[in-house]
Amino acid sequence: MGGMDETAHLELCSVDFRYGGGPALLSGLDWRIGRGETWALLGPSGCGKTTLLYLLAGMRIPQRGNAQYAGEALRRPRPEIGLVLQDFGLLPWLTAAANVELGMRLRGLAPAEREARRDGWLERLGLRAVARQYPVQLSGGQRQRVALARLLALQTEALLLDEPFAAVDELTRERLQETLGLLVAELGATQVLVTHSVEEAALLAQHIALILEAVPIGEITVLQNPCWQGEGSLPARDDPDYFAFCREIRSLLKR
Amino acid sequence: MNVRWNASGFARWGRWNVLLLELLVFVLIWEWVAAQLGEPALPPPSAVLREFWHERAILWRHLLVSARRVLLSVAFSIGIGAPLAILAASSPKLDRALSPLFYFFHPVPKVVFLPILLLLVGLGEDSKLLLMTAILVFQIYVIVRDAAKQVPAQTLDSMASLGADRWQLLRFVYVPVSLPAIVTALKVSVAIAIAVLYIAEQTGSLEGLGAYIKNQFQMVQYAKVYSGALAMSALGLAGFALLSVLESRVTRWQRIELED
Numbered sequence: 001m002g003g004m005d006e007t008a009h010l011e012l013c014s015v016d017f018r019y020g021g022g023p024a025l026l027s028g029l030d031w032r033i034g035r036g037e038t039w040a041l042l043g044p045s046g047c048g049k050t051t052l053l054y055l056l057a058g059m060r061i062p063q064r065g066n067a068q069y070a071g072e073a074l075r076r077p078r079p080e081i082g083l084v085l086q087d088f089g090l091l092p093w094l095t096a097a098a099n100v101e102l103g104m105r106l107r108g109l110a111p112a113e114r115e116a117r118r119d120g121w122l123e124r125l126g127l128r129a130v131a132r133q134y135p136v137q138l139s140g141g142q143r144q145r146v147a148l149a150r151l152l153a154l155q156t157e158a159l160l161l162d163e164p165f166a167a168v169d170e171l172t173r174e175r176l177q178e179t180l181g182l183l184v185a186e187l188g189a190t191q192v193l194v195t196h197s198v199e200e201a202a203l204l205a206q207h208i209a210l211i212l213e214a215v216p217i218g219e220i221t222v223l224q225n226p227c228w229q230g231e232g233s234l235p236a237r238d239d240p241d242y243f244a245f246c247r248e249i250r251s252l253l254k255r
Numbered sequence: 256m257n258v259r260w261n262a263s264g265f266a267r268w269g270r271w272n273v274l275l276l277e278l279l280v281f282v283l284i285w286e287w288v289a290a291q292l293g294e295p296a297l298p299p300p301s302a303v304l305r306e307f308w309h310e311r312a313i314l315w316r317h318l319l320v321s322a323r324r325v326l327l328s329v330a331f332s333i334g335i336g337a338p339l340a341i342l343a344a345s346s347p348k349l350d351r352a353l354s355p356l357f358y359f360f361h362p363v364p365k366v367v368f369l370p371i372l373l374l375l376v377g378l379g380e381d382s383k384l385l386l387m388t389a390i391l392v393f394q395i396y397v398i399v400r401d402a403a404k405q406v407p408a409q410t411l412d413s414m415a416s417l418g419a420d421r422w423q424l425l426r427f428v429y430v431p432v433s434l435p436a437i438v439t440a441l442k443v444s445v446a447i448a449i450a451v452l453y454i455a456e457q458t459g460s461l462e463g464l465g466a467y468i469k470n471q472f473q474m475v476q477y478a479k480v481y482s483g484a485l486a487m488s489a490l491g492l493a494g495f496a497l498l499s500v501l502e503s504r505v506t507r508w509q510r511i512e513l514e515d
Contacts (some may be wrong), residue, residue: 001271054412057416059412059415059416077416077417077418078413079418081416082416083413083416085409085412085413085416086409087409088413089409089412089413089414089415089416090411090507091410091427091429091431092508093432093434093508100500102417102427103417103418104415105418105427106417106418106423106427107418134507134508136508151419153418211427
């Protein structure tokens with residue numbers, strides 16, 4: 001933004017990672033994410049996208065190298081970083097409202113503050129009517145919005161999202177994508193979105209990180225989104241430049 | 256009148272009505288068989304009910320003694336077994352230390368140690384409560400621990416990313432996920448406790464329904480034996496009814512899933 005050489009917001013430095021005695025997934029990987037940048041991470045299934053997100057969230061510790069938040073090595077989850085998992089991670093025995101409040105309760109916010117933020121986000125994400133329902137009573141899109149509300153209520157500086165819209169129908173997905181784009185811009189948050197959808201990546205991120213190698217991954221390829229306007233206005237879905245960019249990503253992934 | 260016995264008609268008629276009808280048929284058959292046999296060991300239900308009413312004050316006194324023993328032993332067992340099971344499910348180290356032991360002793364028929372317990376602890380309340388607790392605590396541990404182990408890894412990851420510490424994981428995940436199993440364990444425990452109590456009260460006890468039944472049996476008062484059995488059944492049913500209320504509260508989020 002200012003073109004200064006400031007510390008990265010989130011960074012992986014020469015990271016090696018494997019699960020237990022499994023095969024190496026990452027080998028000497030570097031990835032630098034600046035403050036307020038919006039990223040999408042694309043790659044084939046099983047290539048370790050979710051693992052990368054877990055490392056950035058401080059939930060897995062690399063065997064070599066490290067993950068850093070604002071220059072500090074991540075050894076555990078930090079309150080500045082929020083993560084939404086693929087299955088949304090809602091607790092089935094709590095109502096939608098209680099799920100939204102959960103993160104704030106765990107972090108010890110005062111009840112009045114919690115309720116104010118909870119009600120604000122339920123309202124903004126159109127969840128007021130289902131606030132007292134349990135996750136099993138909600139549609140996929142509503143569950144996704146509850147998870148999003150829980151994350152946004154924490155006012156984290158970095159939002160990590162693991163295929164957040166994979167389980168919802170097309171129309172719901174489009175509306176949620178627009179909501180997310182707006183909110184991320186408004187909050188000025190750093191975003192890392194893991195997705196398997198080329199279109200979604202080109203829509204919601206300024207920087208596209210591609211995993212083109214087989215494991216162990218030693219490098220990610222970075223593309224700049226030519227259609228990116230910022231300020232929460234997403235590329236038009238029928239823009240020829242947007243189509244062209246999607247085609248470019250696709251041809252790279254196929255190689 | 257045209258009664259159609261389709262499924263919805265049956266449901267509308269109500270499970271309670273069906274149960275009452277079935278009980279009525281049972282009692283009628285019993286009455287008829289008892290009249291045919293004329294056997295003192297099988298008095299007709301009318302005689303049993305008459306005796307039950309006649310003995311109600313004495314039965315009530317014995318029932319209170321038995322109920323207290325059931326309540327205390329179940330409370331001790333759940334108080335020891337459930338927290339241990341939940342802690343073990345949440346901590347691999349503790350699980351490795353405790354679970355093999357509990358699973359090893361669970362199938363051992365502890366009721367056969369009653370005579371030894373009587374020798375060591377004496378004939379009083381302690382030996383009965385100790386025996387019942389020793390039987391129930393293993394049962395409860397096994398049921399609750401298996402349920403608490405079902406927490407998906409994704410849920411734990413999600414909680415960790417929200418910054419949950421160990422106690423918060425217990426409070427917000429392991430305890431709520433175990434509550435339905437705890438109620439199931441309580442139901443099983445009440446049934447087992449009453450059965451074990453019946454045996455425990457046969458030896459060296461003057462009070463309690465088990466003692467009452469044994470005494471009446473020795474005095475060849477068969478209708479009273481049946482009255483005692485009726486009172487013991489009532490104790491079990493009351494326990495189940497109370498626990499069903501509790502169950503419907505703690506499993507609300509599960510029942511909604513079934514209703515959908």
